[in-house]
Amino acid sequence: MYEKNGEKYFVVDTHMHYWNAAEDNWVEGAEQYAKGWIECFYGYHGLGPDDTRWTLEKYKKYSEDDLMSDVFDKGHVDVAIFQPTDLAEWYKEGFNTTERDAILFEKYPDKFVLNTRWDPREGEDGLKTLRHNVERYGCKGVKLYTAEWRQGSRGWKLSDPEAYKYLEACQELGIKNIHAHKGPTIWPLDKDAFDMTDIDHAATDFPELNFIVEHSGIPRIDDFCYLATQEPNVYAGLSVVVGGLMHSRPRFFARCMGELLFWVGEDKMTFGSDYAIWEPKWQVEGFVDWDFPDDEQYADYPRLGVDGKKKILGLNAAKLYGLEVPEEYQLGYGKPAAQDDAKLVTQ
Amino acid sequence: MTAAVAERSRVLAALDTVRDPELDEPITTLGFVSTCVVSAAGDVVVRLRLPTYFCAPNFAFLMVADAYDVVAALPEVRSADVALEDHFASTEINAGVAARAGFAVSFAGEALGELDELRRTFLSKAVLAGTDQVCRPLVAAGLDPAALATMTIGDAPPSAQLERLCRRRAELGLRTDPAAPLLVDPGTGAPITGAEVSLHLARARTSRVGIEANTGICRGMLRHRYGTTGAGEEEDEG
Numbered sequence: 001m002y003e004k005n006g007e008k009y010f011v012v013d014t015h016m017h018y019w020n021a022a023e024d025n026w027v028e029g030a031e032q033y034a035k036g037w038i039e040c041f042y043g044y045h046g047l048g049p050d051d052t053r054w055t056l057e058k059y060k061k062y063s064e065d066d067l068m069s070d071v072f073d074k075g076h077v078d079v080a081i082f083q084p085t086d087l088a089e090w091y092k093e094g095f096n097t098t099e100r101d102a103i104l105f106e107k108y109p110d111k112f113v114l115n116t117r118w119d120p121r122e123g124e125d126g127l128k129t130l131r132h133n134v135e136r137y138g139c140k141g142v143k144l145y146t147a148e149w150r151q152g153s154r155g156w157k158l159s160d161p162e163a164y165k166y167l168e169a170c171q172e173l174g175i176k177n178i179h180a181h182k183g184p185t186i187w188p189l190d191k192d193a194f195d196m197t198d199i200d201h202a203a204t205d206f207p208e209l210n211f212i213v214e215h216s217g218i219p220r221i222d223d224f225c226y227l228a229t230q231e232p233n234v235y236a237g238l239s240v241v242v243g244g245l246m247h248s249r250p251r252f253f254a255r256c257m258g259e260l261l262f263w264v265g266e267d268k269m270t271f272g273s274d275y276a277i278w279e280p281k282w283q284v285e286g287f288v289d290w291d292f293p294d295d296e297q298y299a300d301y302p303r304l305g306v307d308g309k310k311k312i313l314g315l316n317a318a319k320l321y322g323l324e325v326p327e328e329y330q331l332g333y334g335k336p337a338a339q340d341d342a343k344l345v346t347q
Numbered sequence: 348m349t350a351a352v353a354e355r356s357r358v359l360a361a362l363d364t365v366r367d368p369e370l371d372e373p374i375t376t377l378g379f380v381s382t383c384v385v386s387a388a389g390d391v392v393v394r395l396r397l398p399t400y401f402c403a404p405n406f407a408f409l410m411v412a413d414a415y416d417v418v419a420a421l422p423e424v425r426s427a428d429v430a431l432e433d434h435f436a437s438t439e440i441n442a443g444v445a446a447r448a449g450f451a452v453s454f455a456g457e458a459l460g461e462l463d464e465l466r467r468t469f470l471s472k473a474v475l476a477g478t479d480q481v482c483r484p485l486v487a488a489g490l491d492p493a494a495l496a497t498m499t500i501g502d503a504p505p506s507a508q509l510e511r512l513c514r515r516r517a518e519l520g521l522r523t524d525p526a527a528p529l530l531v532d533p534g535t536g537a538p539i540t541g542a543e544v545s546l547h548l549a550r551a552r553t554s555r556v557g558i559e560a561n562t563g564i565c566r567g568m569l570r571h572r573y574g575t576t577g578a579g580e581e582e583d584e585g
Binding site: 032033036037039040042043044045046047218219220221222223225226244245248249252253255256258259262263296297300 | 369398399400401435472483487549550552553554556557559560561563564567568570571572
């Protein structure tokens with residue numbers, strides 16, 4: 001939790017990791033990709049404040065103590081949601097697998113929500129694994145990484161018939177939240193690399209599922225905004241938006257926030273730190289303090305007040321995941337009830 | 348000024364015309380040109396760099412190929428050696444560009460086609476973003492947005508932004524004559540009228556935000572990765 005100016009914020013970090021990119025985990029023959037991947041992440045890390053920078057060595061593999069301290073003790077986070085990314089072609093035991101995240105989830109079950117992942121190219125075996133993970137960990141969400149390389153294939157789409165089988169399985173297994181990475185992508189090479197129409201199709205055909213587009217489609221936030229306005233079950237995941245822009249590019253951050261508030265709205269935006277790309281502490285504190293610069297160019301945009309920030313930082317995600325929020329963190333707690341709350345009182 | 352120095356500035360001027368298709372800005376001012384060396388005999392070596400090891404190879408290919416084309420076309424250039432460094436697909440990209448093979452050939456089995464469509468997609472976004480740059484000051488100065496629907500290019504006050512917008516429109520084959528409508532659908536060239544105007548302007552604004560935010564992230568990462576200034580690099584407003 002975080003408190004500022006008498007306002008209490010329940011914080012759900014909807015997008016974080018417990019990865020291992022140490023050199024002894026690199027797959028022989030794929031070292032350049034394993035190295036390139038973590039260094040690419042480290043480039044993003046450099047967009048945070050100077051005094052939050054880690055060494056590349058620590059960044060490759062951080063400890064349980066680092067994570068617990070950075071996220072919960074210092075980072076104001078109440079509940080953190082693991083979003084696995086396997087990258088098994090490059091990392092021997094995977095980069096940030098369901099199993100690795102489960103180590104911490106099983107140790108601190110009240111602190112974490114464990115999502116799993118799937119890849120439609122894994123066919124029946126993958127479906128078995130998905131069922132097993134839901135049984136074992138009670139997963140309510142999945143992280144999908146459509147640009148993942150696999151045996152010569154370099155990506156897939158949510159609209160593929162094989163992917164639909166998995167989405168159907170999600171519905172059947174009680175998985176409600178589909179976190180799709182549609183951000184900086186490396187593959188495939190053609191126009192699909194920035195295409196979000198597969199999310200559009202899936203969101204239309206699976207109205208009971210929620211599709212949280214991580215990174216809000218950055219670098220193609222415009223395409224994402226048009227998609228999200230058409231689909232009631234599409235959400236904007238703010239991972240990378242806050243971490244990558246709020247400190248390094250405050251004016252662009254304000255405009256991205258403005259665009260998301262304009263097209264998507266504060267009820268459909270969720271905070272995610274993307275830890276360990278960046279620590280949540282400065283992001284939560286900065287976001288609570290944030291406001292549009294006083295400038296005519298932001299006049300088109302809806303304002304973001306305390307209640308909107310409470311929703312984005314935790315209450316929206318708590319709804320998506322059915323998390324219990326203590327009463328004093330609810331909207332309107334301790335304030336005189338508005339007239340429309342008095343449903344049984346005739347005027 | 349020696350001949351080689353003069354030639355280097357000509358090469359850099361040529362590279363100024365090569366844009367990152369998505370960011371719609373020259374590769375020189377973005378800091379993507381790490382090396383530009385010209386020998387007295389007219390042998391040119393250009394090395395390009397990108398913000399990350401995993402930047403999309405389709406865009407990378409376009410930039411390397413375009414850079415090669417403009418440098419090789421200079422009359423005093425005897426040989427052009429243009430290559431991308433520190434990128435997961437640099438081997439394929441550099442070999443493909445050097446052999447003048449297309450993108451699909453360079454990535455046989457992995458790419459479905461050439462990149463013209465990609466270029467068009469991002470030119471369309473550049474036209475939308477440019478529309479915001481031209482129209483926003485007019486509306487800020489008190490013009491009723493609805494009036495934009497009947498305006499022509501000739502009605503808009505001359506500015507660098509308007510010239511740039513016209514250049515982008517021309518690249519898409521859209522009209523740029525003074526009688527051409529100011530607001531057009533970049534895909535079809537059809538004029539935007541009546542009730543469509545406010546949505547069109549909102550999209551124009553959002554396209555501009557998308558391009559600028561993306562540029563901001565790319566510049567930040569490039570600086571973090573290299574910490575050196577590229578040939579012809581210019582600071583942005585941040």
